[in-house]
Ligand code: SF4
């Protein structure tokens with residue numbers, strides 16, 4: 026016997042499994058119309074690849090997978106596509122979603138299909154593709170595409186394959202009865218999984234000890250296969266992936282990680298059967314075992330049910346008494362959701378339809394105040410403090426909720442189950458999770474908007490700065506030029522005037538004052554400077570002309586030009602002298 | 617076909633708050649019986665008087681707050697508060713003492729804070745402490761246990777008891793007397809052995825103190841029933857009793873004249889057992905997690921001993937519980953359980969793990 030570990034918390038609701046185990050798995054007549062929703066799994070919805078009016082055969086692909094996380098859909102029986110439109114589907118919020126309606130021709134004719142018997146010789150990639158093409162998604166509840174779980178990537182070698190046969194929810198016996206009747210095929214399915222995953226060291230079938238018949242059915246088939254059937258005491262919710270991993274391995278999956286990160290793959294036992302059928306028999310997933318139970322039905326048993334079968338069809342063949350029925354639940358009494366209409370179809374994840382009577386599951390009593398008794402905390406398998414989560418959920422204190430690890434809540438309902446005040450705790454948690462996710466999304470959005478705005482702002486500021494810098498550069502250049510001129514002026518008057526440096530300083534100071542006050546001495550000075558600049562230019566021009574003419578002109582012309590140059594030089598000197606005088610006078614005034 | 621939309625889980629355990637409260641009430645019966653046998657009809661009268669007052673107050677306030685009266689009265693929480701207060705008060709206390717205490721418990725300590733589930737302090741203990749501070753004489757007059765009554769004197773009968781309670785004339789001489797804790801409080805100079813020999817409260821006792829040992833055993837029995845039915849976890853009560861035992865061992869001092877008394881005396885005297893199983897287990901005002909309740913219980917145990925040994929009052933459960941009520945949110949902040957898949961415990965205010 027392998028050792029097992031005990032999870033904290035948990036509850037023992039009445040099992041109520043015997044009712045549906047009195048008969049073997051049955052089958053229902055083919056319903057007249059089947060409704061196949063395009064989204065029955067986690068991930069992107071499939072895309073219809075048939076048109077209304079098309080004839081389809083049983084097992085024919087009617088919708089393609091879209092994107093990496095998605096699965097295709099297949100026709101559950103032969104017939105005609107009569108509608109592709111939004112219909113109410115089984116969902117906790119009672120919403121509608123795109124579905125393909127197939128009107129059966131009653132012949133149930135299979136499309137040509139073929140499997141591989143010696144899967145040992147097939148490549149894991151080819152087998153994974155077969156599983157993906159067969160539209161297999163986890164049948165235990167969540168509906169995660171199985172092929173993805175089986176391609177964990179090279180970074181994460183898988184050393185443990187866990188087959189979840191826990192079925193810890195009361196009432197449900199779909200897996201139990203499937204194991205009893207199909208153990209050999211299930212073990213073949215596990216063999217396929219093992220082959221795909223490179224023969225993990227540990228292959229464990231986790232099963233609660235309340236299914237001795239199923240355990241006995243498995244035992245002869247696992248001999249010499251390296252597969253261990255591990256049974257452990259019954260307690261809800263042992264079948265949660267995280268809980269089962271802990272029970273079987275004693276390891277906790279770090280918060281936010283996948284089993285593959287810890288070298289594990291966890292597959293529901295019903296799914297292994299579907300995988301066997303897909304690989305060995307070439308059949309896509311078009312039917313599953315679903316438990317029909319509850320006292321509002323005269324017949325309680327398991328059916329091999331075609332995907333797309335309306336719940337009402339199932340009820341009609343189970344002596345259903347609507348008036349006795351307190352509520353209609355898809356799934357088990359702990360985590361299943363109530364259906365508002367019986368016209369919704371059975372999907373790949375539907376393990377149970379529960380139609381309890383009023384005495385079985387009465388209407389909820391009104392909630393009383395939380396007395397903080399802590400029974401919920403004692404029951405929580407994740408070691409949370411449900412009463413505190415409830416408190417902060419009411420107060421909408423999102424920070425505290427996250428500090429109390431709201432997102433580690435698996436919504437198992439154990440806390441609400443024990444709560445003596447009948448508080449619908451899980452409902453509060455779902456709501457708060459939704460609110461927090463929404464707030465996060467909004468924050469991301471508003472962060473984007475803010476970033477965009479800030480970027481824009483920055484660009485505008487940068488442009489403004491650039492302009493300003495250009496202006497400043499221009500101003501500086503002009504001032505430098507002036508300063509140079511003033512310095513030159515100082516040099517021209519060397520000996521009599523102030524030193525060049527100080528002259529330039531003074532000019533600069535004077536200019537500053539001129540700019541500030543616009544008084545006449547400064548204006549005057551500016552005028553002088555302008556005339557100096559003009560004179561300088563003329564001297565330069567004359568010099569240039571002279572250089573030019575020196576090369577090719579006559580002596581006369583040279584003379585004229587020399588005279589002009591001389592004149593210009595004189596004018597310059599005069600101007601400079603005037604400026605120097607003015608500056609001197611002015612600087613004395615200032616003193 | 618249309619069906620109701622109801623969220624999961626659909627199944628519920630048969631437990632409900634009224635049943636929990638009723639079970640707590642039943643569990644007080646051994647203690648109440650012991651009190652009645654040992655100290656006469658007084659406790660029973662206290663309890664009845666307190667319950668009537670408390671239920672009336674609760675109904676009146678609910679009406680004022682425009683809440684469905686019958687629905688909220690059904691939770692029995694007012695009755696539990698009243699019974700606990702009635703049990704804690706000295707037998708044959710004047711009727712107005714009981715009435716004032718119950719009114720205070722329900723109106724001020726419970727409903728003004730928002731009713732059941734919202735009161736930060738234990739309502740019964742708030743009522744008790746208000747009475748203790750306001751009417752110290754009435755609150756410290758205890759009845760002599762049955763076996764120590766002087767010859768020819770007996771506890772007043774039911775009619776006479778009612779007379780004492782409602783018209784206020786004092787019971788006959790010798791009917792009132794000290795409690796074991798009083799004896800230790802006022803026995804300076806004597807070593808423990810001398811006290812045990814000289815005082816019939818101890819010399820005639822089976823193991824702790826005449827009368828009181830039976831009362832405490834009664835509450836212990838009721839508490840064990842509640843533990844067995846998982847109405848509460850063991851953490852708080854065990855921590856408190858262990859803390860009292862540890863403290864009294866630590867300061868036992870070889871039974872010298874300075875010794876505040878033996879562990880057995882402390883565990884089975886005064887309100888020790890009632891406090892451990894019926895007062896500190898009030899879930900509303902206590903710490904939340906199991907670890908938190910260990911600390912909360914231990915804190916109460918230590919405080920009880922400190923006040924008994926060195927404080928002004930012979931018993932201290934009420935004070936200790938109220939002080940611990942103050943500390944509860946603080947304790948909660950540091951005692952979050954480690955969640956599955958997390959390596960560390962968090963503080964209640966941390967969003968990120970470090
Ligand atoms: S079980 Fe219900 S009443 Fe008790 S603490 Fe939890 S939420 Fe509150």
Ligand code: SF4
Pocket residue numbers: 404405406407408409410411433434435436437438439440441450451
């Ligand atoms: S629903 Fe969440 S909080 Fe409640 S017991 Fe389950 S995991 Fe814990």
